[in-house]
Amino acid sequence: MNQKLIEKAHELRSRGFTTGEIADELNVSKDTARWLILQGTDKTKEKSEEKAPVDFAINWKSLGGSSTRMSYVSAAMADMALQHGDVEVVVGITVSGIPFATMMAEFLDADMAVFHPIKHRKEEDARGAVSSNFASVEGKRVVIVDDVITSGGTIGEAIKVFRSLGAEPLAAVVLIDKKGLTEVEKVPVESLIRVSRLG
Numbered sequence: 001m002n003q004k005l006i007e008k009a010h011e012l013r014s015r016g017f018t019t020g021e022i023a024d025e026l027n028v029s030k031d032t033a034r035w036l037i038l039q040g041t042d043k044t045k046e047k048s049e050e051k052a053p054v055d056f057a058i059n060w061k062s063l064g065g066s067s068t069r070m071s072y073v074s075a076a077m078a079d080m081a082l083q084h085g086d087v088e089v090v091v092g093i094t095v096s097g098i099p100f101a102t103m104m105a106e107f108l109d110a111d112m113a114v115f116h117p118i119k120h121r122k123e124e125d126a127r128g129a130v131s132s133n134f135a136s137v138e139g140k141r142v143v144i145v146d147d148v149i150t151s152g153g154t155i156g157e158a159i160k161v162f163r164s165l166g167a168e169p170l171a172a173v174v175l176i177d178k179k180g181l182t183e184v185e186k187v188p189v190e191s192l193i194r195v196s197r198l199g
């Protein structure tokens with residue numbers, strides 16, 4: 001598995017991806033992306049002496065490739081969101097949070113919004129932004145939805161932007177929380193799968 005990830009990281013690097021972009025693409029931490037790049041491919045056989053960081057590569061394609069499975073899982077995520085009160089807007093974080101948010105909004109009879117985090121924006125002085133093609137969040141009780149938490153940075157950024165817009169983030173709901181968080185910026189985090197380190 002590591003070898004496949006190493007090859008993929010090298011392929012992305014050769015296509016000009018930065019370490020941060022490789023980390024995002026493979027759903028691993030930046031430290032892991034850096035480590036993968038330091039490893040030789042099968043062809044070069046080089047190996048870095050550095051030990052692999054503790055991390056988990058997440059692949060949820062068996063779910064993402066099927067709207068039926070996505071719908072079942074989104075229903076479960078909507079049920080978790082319900083514990084935190086009456087949701088007015090479900091906000092999906094681009095890209096992978098959007099299909100979950102779309103289906104959850106239907107289950108919750110709520111509006112749907114889309115958040116572009118700062119790392120997806122081009123201008124250097126840009127900040128995270130809510131897409132104007134979907135519902136607005138001003139003054140609304142919102143639930144934030146994403147596929148994976150790696151560091152929690154993206155969810156934290158979204159919470160700050162929504163609060164600055166006068167929204168009330170009730171909870172963040174994700175498929176997999178690799179950090180084992182219970183809250184970010186005092187907003188409860190719900191995940192279908194929470195990864196916790198032993199020891």
Ligand SMILES: O=P(O)(O)OC[C@H]1O[C@H](OP(=O)(O)OP(=O)(O)O)[C@H](O)[C@@H]1O
Pocket residue numbers: 023024025027093094095096097119146147148149150151152153154155
């Ligand atoms: O907890 P964090 O360290 O902030 O990382 C998690 C974020 O990284 C991934 O986004 P990515 O930019 O790869 O977009 P994607 O949804 O297109 O995969 C993922 O979908 C989360 O939004």
